[in-house]
Amino acid sequence: MNALNAVDVLMVGQLGETAVAAVGLAGQVFFLMTLFLFGVGSGAAIFSAQFWGRGDLANVRRILGLALILAVSGSVLFSTVAILAPAWVLSIYTHDPAVIAVGSSYLRVVGLCYVPTAISVTYAIILRSTRQVKVPMVVSVSALSLKTLLAYVLIFGKLGAPALGIMGAAVATVVARGVECSAMLTITYWRKLPAAAKLTELLDINRALVGRYAHTASPVILGETFWSVGMTIYTGIYARIGTAPIAAVSIAGTIEGVALVPFLAIASAAAIMLGNRIGAGKVNDAMDYARRFVFLSVGGALVVGFIIFISRGLLMSLYRISPEARADAMGVLAAMAVALWLKAGNLVMVVGVMRSGGDTRFAFLADVGPMWLLGIPIALLSAFVLALPVYWVVFLVVLVDEGTKFLISLWRVRSALWIHSVVCAT
Secondary structure: HHHHHHHEEEHOOOOOOHHHHHHHHHHHHHHHHHHHHHHHHHHHHHHHHHHHHHOOHHHHHHHHHHHHHHHHHHHHHHHHHHHOOHHHHHHHOOHHHHHHHHHHHHHHHHHHHHHHHHHHHHHHHHHHOOOOOHHHHHHHHHHHHHHHHHHHHHOOOOOOOOOOOOHHHHHHHHHHHHHHHHHHHHHHHHHHOOOOHHHHHHOOOOHHHHHHHHHHHHHHHHHHHHHHHHHHHHHHHHHHHHHHHHHHHHHHHHHHHHHHHHHHHHHHHHHHHHHHHOOOHHHHHHHHHHHHHHHHHHHHHHHHHHHHHHHHHHHHHOOOOHHHHHHOOOOOOHHHHHOHHHHHHHHHHHHHHOOOOOOHHHHHHHHHHHHHHHHHHHHHHHHHHHHOOOHHHHHHHHHHHHHHHHHHHHHHHHHHOOOOOOOOOO
């Protein structure tokens, strides 16, 4: 998925840095919505994994129904803002009229895919929590492959189609997300997978379950909200430095997203496997697995970060951007590569370990505390007071924010205080 998204950015990158900046900033709305969905879904995954570990399918489906209500409601709000007020949203990040004009047209179309995306994401998370991991993978990769093909045809006007520029990328995204949602639902119900709940099962939600979910999941949703707003503030800071810097951050961030894929997978696997073990009462197994997952993530990220660092010149040669933007992107990518092991370790410890054990309040504090208390002030100081280049701003932010989070999270994981059974009283 991330590789195909990187191809999209590469294709848009052939249109110039204004197009890259416009799509990157317009993508912030989808980014915020995705993190909201991830918060809702992560809360649901905590319960569904533990319910599945003790063989309680009825409550798995009740959790799916609750998550769908929250996810669809939130996505409707995001879609409304994207369609009706795209220029206002983009003006938060930049004053460049060209970027706002191009990005508004793109955002108005892409906003149409938010609701089907919310449905797909929710079903995928529940399927993974019940160990049905192949269906979400096949459906998502197939849909995004379609998106990449359509984007190529519509951006550049191939196969007799009109050359729509970045609007071609927007149309391709909407079509692909619609196909993804339809395929996810069709396969789930045709194969009668654990998530194939009837409407009565989805709506059979009792007050006790809602209260238990709210108690455990609200810190996750709140954490994702605060973290996503913090990331948006970072993006706004980079954008205010200039168009070339935000284009550089967009390109480097896409490459970093691909690099983090193995560690997002490790975090997802950890959340499922640890949740299953905790739900089955196998606490010692959960502790052993947690240590192994952290070791895998940090060790693997050191290797991947080194590969990115030494190949960043080759990667940047693929984009048609100005020498200034290329130099900034080289620096930003170097900073991200050096700190990749911190991000990977934090991803696994916060998302994969602490949340799977129901330790959502501590995970919330560890995740957003360093960002808001240290990272954002340092970003503002280094960008607007010290007037440092964007790559130094990124490096300082990542080092302080992720470094502090890593130390706090590592202590918590080693303490075993993160293990709680969230389903025993439900």
